[in-house]
Amino acid sequence: MSAHQSWAYTDIVKDHFMNPRNVLKDDDYQEDGKGMVGNVQCGDEMLVVIKVDKEKDVITDCKWKTYGCASAIASTSAMSEIVTGMPLDEAFNVGPKQIAAALGQLPENKIHCSVLGDKALRAAINDYYTRSGRPDKVIKEESRIICKCMNVTDHEIEEAVLEGARTFLDLQEKTKMSTVCGKCKDEAQTLLKVYMKKHFG
Amino acid sequence: MTQRQVYLDHNSTTPLHPEVAKTLTEAMTVFGNPSSMHAFGRQAKGMVNEARERVASFIGALPEEVIFVGSGSEGNNTVLSILGCAATGCSCDRVHKPHIVTTAIEHPCILETSKCLTGRGSKVTYLGVDEYGKIDLKELRDSITEQTGVVSVMMANNEIGTLQDVREAARIAHEKGALFHTDAVQAFGKIPINVHDLGVDFLTASAHKIYGPKGVGALYVRRGVQFCPLIHGGHQERGRRAGTENTLGIVGMGKSVEMRSLEMADEAARITSLRQTLKAGIEERIPDVWFNGHPTDTLQSTLNVSFAGAEGESILLYLDLEGIAVSTGSACASGSLDPSHVLMATGMPVERAHGSIRMSLGRGNTMQDVEYVLDKLPGIISRIREMSTVYGRK
Numbered sequence: 001m002s003a004h005q006s007w008a009y010t011d012i013v014k015d016h017f018m019n020p021r022n023v024l025k026d027d028d029y030q031e032d033g034k035g036m037v038g039n040v041q042c043g044d045e046m047l048v049v050i051k052v053d054k055e056k057d058v059i060t061d062c063k064w065k066t067y068g069c070a071s072a073i074a075s076t077s078a079m080s081e082i083v084t085g086m087p088l089d090e091a092f093n094v095g096p097k098q099i100a101a102a103l104g105q106l107p108e109n110k111i112h113c114s115v116l117g118d119k120a121l122r123a124a125i126n127d128y129y130t131r132s133g134r135p136d137k138v139i140k141e142e143s144r145i146i147c148k149c150m151n152v153t154d155h156e157i158e159e160a161v162l163e164g165a166r167t168f169l170d171l172q173e174k175t176k177m178s179t180v181c182g183k184c185k186d187e188a189q190t191l192l193k194v195y196m197k198k199h200f201g
Numbered sequence: 202m203t204q205r206q207v208y209l210d211h212n213s214t215t216p217l218h219p220e221v222a223k224t225l226t227e228a229m230t231v232f233g234n235p236s237s238m239h240a241f242g243r244q245a246k247g248m249v250n251e252a253r254e255r256v257a258s259f260i261g262a263l264p265e266e267v268i269f270v271g272s273g274s275e276g277n278n279t280v281l282s283i284l285g286c287a288a289t290g291c292s293c294d295r296v297h298k299p300h301i302v303t304t305a306i307e308h309p310c311i312l313e314t315s316k317c318l319t320g321r322g323s324k325v326t327y328l329g330v331d332e333y334g335k336i337d338l339k340e341l342r343d344s345i346t347e348q349t350g351v352v353s354v355m356m357a358n359n360e361i362g363t364l365q366d367v368r369e370a371a372r373i374a375h376e377k378g379a380l381f382h383t384d385a386v387q388a389f390g391k392i393p394i395n396v397h398d399l400g401v402d403f404l405t406a407s408a409h410k411i412y413g414p415k416g417v418g419a420l421y422v423r424r425g426v427q428f429c430p431l432i433h434g435g436h437q438e439r440g441r442r443a444g445t446e447n448t449l450g451i452v453g454m455g456k457s458v459e460m461r462s463l464e465m466a467d468e469a470a471r472i473t474s475l476r477q478t479l480k481a482g483i484e485e486r487i488p489d490v491w492f493n494g495h496p497t498d499t500l501q502s503t504l505n506v507s508f509a510g511a512e513g514e515s516i517l518l519y520l521d522l523e524g525i526a527v528s529t530g531s532a533c534a535s536g537s538l539d540p541s542h543v544l545m546a547t548g549m550p551v552e553r554a555h556g557s558i559r560m561s562l563g564r565g566n567t568m569q570d571v572e573y574v575l576d577k578l579p580g581i582i583s584r585i586r587e588m589s590t591v592y593g594r595k
Contacts, residue, residue, distance in 0.1 A: 045591060
């Protein structure tokens with residue numbers, strides 16, 4: 001049995017995992033923006049730092065660190081390549097779908113890992129705007145509470161979809177939403193369709 | 202270039218023993234149904250009976266007390282379902298006490314069955330464990346009520362190797378009028394087991410953990426204990442498990458048990474020394490590690506270790522690239538967000554569970570294997586830690 005046969009990821013993921021690009025190694029890195037998301041309790045944590053060409057608002061360098069699985073390492077590595085040289089506005093809209101596509105593909109239950117890389121990048125971009133005295137450019141990702149009983153937001157529903165929820169029952173199981181009064185069921189089902197379309201076409 | 206392959210996942214499954222493979226090859230052409238009266242059937246039946254006698258004598262049981270099943274999971278499901286039977290009004294009318302006492306660190310086939318039975322009207326108490334994975338026998342005693350039908354406590358844990366005091370647990374269960382089952386899938390063939398000495402009513406074993414074929418296990422049911430089959434519809438296994446016997450699998454299990462009885466003692470000493478070298482080497486070469494499980498009451502073949510700042514699935518996959526096979530208690534590998542229920546039950550911080558790997562040694566491993574792992578592992582861990590947000594952060 002060769003190592004290749006036992007590999008669950010694509011060759012591109014494997015390559016990024018074996019040779020991660022743009023890992024932050026310099027303790028004195030002078031970043032223009034910094035974003036950190038996730039936490040170790042959930043199993044994944046990511047730090048993204050960027051340098052920006054302030055005339056053009058273009059990312060000139062993107063470095064990262066991550067605590068996480070192979071998919072987390074590979075997806076952050078791939079993302080750092082995608083966004084280097086990219087205008088901030090464009091980089092802000094890089095999503096998990098684009099990162100997964102760049103890696104060939106990722107197992108569905110692993111996509112929540114790549115969502116973290118782009119989230120950390122958006123946090124870094126917002127941090128750059130704040131530091132450079134342009135707080136008006138900061139785009140907050142607002143979340144809306146859908147299930148009032150269990151305090152579950154639309155973001156959490158999106159996360160659940162990315163983690164593999166495909167039916168209303170899956171959503172209930174993963175988020176505990178709609179398990180009390182049940183009034184949010186219709187909205188949850190609509191959001192399920194929206195997020196399925198957004199992430200899986 | 203041929204890469205060195207080091208298999209350190211024997212708690213998952215084991216390769217066939219060459220002697221078992223030989224026996225299986227010879228037995229392959231035997232096709233008679235053991236239930237048939239003619240010569241073809243009698244030949245098959247003879248082989249099944251021989252295997253049954255071997256398994257029985259290996260654990261100090263009578264042949265009639267051994268039922269061949271399709272897996273360890275089936276054996277465990279069967280025992281717990283005796284209670285489900287009462288709850289669902291099964292006509293067998295055997296057990297009327299719908300309460301199960303088990304532990305938080307059992308294999309999912311016990312935990313999920315218990316959960317399913319809860320939905321059918323049974324009650325389940327899950328005993329917690331201490332930081333080493335040991336249950337508290339006093340808590341066990343206090344948990345057993347007049348309604349308790351079965352107490353099920355695993356002999357050796359599959360993830361951390363911790364051994365429970367099964368003999369004492371069985372004594373307490375009997376004292377309070379409950380039956381006692383032990384899932385011995387990991388212990389069977391690694392440490393000596395005698396059912397009379399332990400005083401258990403049920404015991405589950407599996408062949409593929411001891412260099413036998415997959416898809417066959419054995420359930421010991423003490424003579425005289427009331428029993429309702431999980432699979433109905435035939436007189437096989439004295440009416441206790443319907444279905445035409447998996448003759449080849451059973452023959453393979455018989456042979457693997459025979460080989461265990463010949464090799465177990467010497468191998469245990471060798472594996473103990475391999476584990477000691479592996480453990481000492483990790484401690485010496487890698488900072489910030491924790492060994493999980495009990496320091497002494499443990500399977501010598503299991504070594505579970507956590508690395509600060511490194512996530513288990515990454516460790517597993519980097520090791521895999523070097524030809525080393527291990528498993529992990531990290532959530533990432535299982536595709537859920539929850540790390541190993543066993544490690545969490547020992548009360549460790551979540552990060553430590555995410556950073557764990559399990560190395561389980563077996564008869565094929567050599568000191569060269571251990572040295573190879575000790576050569577590769579430190580570099581892998583420091584590489585992951587260099588990328589980590591949580592290790593060495595200022």
